[in-house]
Amino acid sequence: MIVAIVSDLIFQSRIEAVARQSGAEIAIYRHVDRVLEALPGAGLLMVDMNIESADPLALVETARTQHPELRIIAFLAHVQKELAERAALAGADEVLARSTFVERLPEIVSVTR
Secondary structure, eight states: OEEEEOSOHHHHHHHHHHHHHHTOOEEEESSHHHHHHHOTTOSEEEEETTOSSSOHHHHHHHHHHHOTTOEEEEEEOTTOHHHHHHHHHHTOSEEEEHHHHHHHHHHHHHHHO
């Protein structure tokens, strides 16, 4: 199962469409508490590093600590280099520019089915 936290509803729809096409089970949330509740049993966590409802770095750190086997992919604007470095240090397995994330989304989702 894939768990995601995404701030942009249009982007959320894009992720859901790709997941549906690949047959992957996905749960997308806008608030951290719901994400943390959904993580047991998940294989992948996708984190929009521009969420405003919570601290995305703290979410990555908590998810990594509580679920060390979980694959975590963070995505953000390509110009946010410092935030990208901090996300990697917090425990994200991959930190991708939003455009790269979109390009690789079918691959990412299909691997997690």
